[in-house]
Amino acid sequence: MSITEQAVRSALSEIVDPNTGKDLVATKSARKIAVSGRDVSVDVELAYPAKTQIEPMRKQVAARLRALPGVGAVTVNVASRIATHAAQRGVKLIPGVKNIIAVASGKGGVGKSTTAVNLALALAAEGAAVGMLDADIYGPSQPTMLGITGRPESKDGKTLEPMSGHGIQASSIGFLIDIDTPMVWRGPMVTQALEQLLRDTRWRDLDYLVVDLPPGTGDIQLTLAQKVPVTGAIIVTTPQDIALIDARKGLKMFEKVGIPILGVVENMSIHVCSNCGHEETIFGAGGAARMCQDYGTELLGALPLDIRIREQADGGKPTVVADPDGRAAEIYRAIARRVAVKIGELQKDMSGKFPNIVIQNT
Secondary structure, three states, X not given: OOOOHHHHHHHHOOOEXXXXXXXXXXXXXXXXXXXXOOEEEEEEEEOOOXXXXXXXXHHHHHHHHHOOOOOOOEEEEEEEOOOOEOOOOOOOOOOOEEEEXXXXXXXXXXXXXXXXXXXXXXXXXXXXXXXXXXXXXXXOOHHHHOOOOOOOOOOOOOOEOOEEEOOEEEEEHHHOOOOOOOOOOOHHHHHHHHHHHHHOXXXXXXXXXXXXXXXXOOHXXXXXXXXXXXXXXXXXXXXXXXXXXXXXXXXXXXXXXXXXXXXXXXXXXXXXXXXXXXXXXXXXXXXXXXXXXHHOOOEEEEOOEOXXXXXXXXXXXXXXXXXXXXXXXXXXXXXXXXXXXXXXXXOEOOOOOOOOOOOOOO
């Protein structure tokens, strides 16, 4: 008794990817289904980095196919393939960068930079090639958080090589100035500096470039919206009403300029006493969830108010690196996977697929 391709496809349609919530046929993840008599082989292609997910997925698919009546040998290959996705219309892509994720907040002090660096490190831990652009010209913090010292190298005198920290590429104005030097610059100088950092850094084949934005909705954010091909934005807030007021403004700004909102991250959602274990919602409860409901977006995750997250970032080894098996790192990784999945579901950029039309006299 031989196996039919339709039987294999039907079995694969019963397997739901826990990260997407959809089956492998609906997401077109199941590819190259081959049936030879009783033997079956299939490739599963995931649109998000999935280093920790590949083996469980392979085992799940193989087990389901082996349960088919009369099946012989089963071969399952699972891999990730990160595509370039469309950004704002008319904005040129950055060489060496597939997707740009903006991490923003309406208000300062809500843990945006800590979220950005842990998101970048979590994506890298899942096997993606990741870069970090520190777009906070006035208050760059990524050099400290990534534990990077020294000055970037320029091989041609025009462009900068990205610095490296914990396996991710990074560029920041903080690499070019002394730590005590204030940036006493007007808006046009700041936006020019951002563009130069972005376009004059020789990014090396990045799947994702995470951009750590300054708080607010000013010059930097407008420049990003108008001149940088942003795939999607993440809003970081705390549950506090004052923070949520400004977070809503940031979300609306991205909506107005046509940048997809990937979701909201709530920081400092709950404090657990390190002595007695008492839990307390110091900054309120449920604020980000209500905001997501109001604007039809997703709550990507909620982080506790934990002294270790702060200490690890200040020490140059953020949580995902310092305590990879801890609860906070697990939350950051779940957020990163969800962000990558949502990007994978966006429209792909097909500009490189179309041929150039050349008119010749013959």
